[in-house]
Amino acid sequence: MAGTFEIAMAGEKKYFFKLTASDGTVVAVSPLFNTIKGAAAGINAVRENAATGYVVDKSQALDKSRALDKASGQPGARLAPS
Structure with a gap:
């Protein structure tokens, strides 16, 4: 099952959403x-x-060998241009 976005109220006139995993x-x-x-x-x-x-x-100096691919979670992310 996929995650869900939930819209909720904060107080009387404000709204926010949560992304919740399955x-x-x-x-x-x-x-x-x-x-x-x-x-x-x-x-x-x-x-x-x-x-x-x-x-x-941005947690520390980027070690390209530790970068993760966003789709697979495996090493080799598409890094942002510097």
Whole structure:
């Protein structure tokens, strides 16, 4: 089963979304949006960018041998141009 995006309310007039894995683990939480339409647009932006985005390791000096391919999780990621 695939993960799901869930739109929820924060307070009376703010909305956010969560990306939840099939096992129920929350993978990501969005910033707040003023409207449900804004939250839905945020979901669409994440879906579009995740499919084509680069993996950028900013945790330390990038060791290219440790980079992971975003599709397979195997070494050899498509690194962002420097």
